[in-house]
Amino acid sequence: MNKNQQPTRKYTGLFGVICSGLLIGAPLISTRVVAQQPTSQVNPCPSIYYEEPHNNRVVVPQGCPPNAFTRKLQAEGRLPVVPPTLPPSEMPLGVGGEAPDSDTLALNPCPGIYYEEPYNTRNVVPPGCPPNAMTQQLLVQGIPPESAVLARPPMIAIEPPPSEEQQPPSAEISLANGMVEITLVNDTGANITYEVIGDTPPRSLEGQSEVTLQDLAAPVTVTFFREDGGLLEVTPEPSRKEGVMQLTFNETTDLGEDKNTVRIQDDGTVMLN
Helix, strand or coil: CHHHHHHHHHHHHHHHHHHHHHHHHHHHHHHHHHHHCCCCCCCCCCHHHHCCCHHHCCCCCCCCCCCHHHHHHHHCCCCCCCCCCCCHHHCCCCHHHCCCCCHHHCCCCCCHHHHCCCHHHCCCCCCCCCCCHHHHHHHHCCCCHHHCCCCCCCCCCCCCCCHHHCCCCCEECCCECCEEEEEEEECCCCCEEEEECCCCCCEEECCCEEEEEEEEECCEEEEEEECCCCEEEEEEEECCCCCEEEEEEEEECCHHHCCCEEEECCCCEEEEC
């Protein structure tokens, strides 16, 4: 009886050792399996690239949608334009949760700077944008805005309308045997291009300087404009001396005060337009 029980106890003890080993090793196996599982993929285009201050300071990695700083360097030709390689599902979100390539982060074709001084009265807005003061002025004068870049072209002399439709004269002078002498005084900081229609070619008058135009036979028309595209306020000042007048140019931001032409008629009437 004892002989039969001895092998049984041996096998029972061996089975217990094996089971105990399995129970002890199970957590280790589980831990090793978990440790070998692949970690989540790191986002190559994190949203921080599209948040301030990084949006305007840091270049995004190649393959990511460009942020504001990257687009600026691309526009200047300092970086190649590389289309993003990430699928839409992996595009990082920008500030507010929008995608970096959405319309909210696209370049504004009509930036507000076009409607602020001094650009409001100097620059023509791009096609499709609401007109600013400069664009509206060109439209009123019948000049296509797309033909102007930064400065207005010389104004074309226009014959005055019939007397019953004339505006009130800006000044009157006494002519000297039908002749007049005009002194142009540029009190602005910009150069002014002027032309005596039929007498002189276009000439440039530097800022804070003056020039005298002599022996002009009335009627006479003088056109002028600021070369930086700004507005001009013109003040006619007839002299006590016969046939002499001074035109003083000053800067203005009032579109209604902007003048580009002076005409002295054969009766001494001075008209500003």
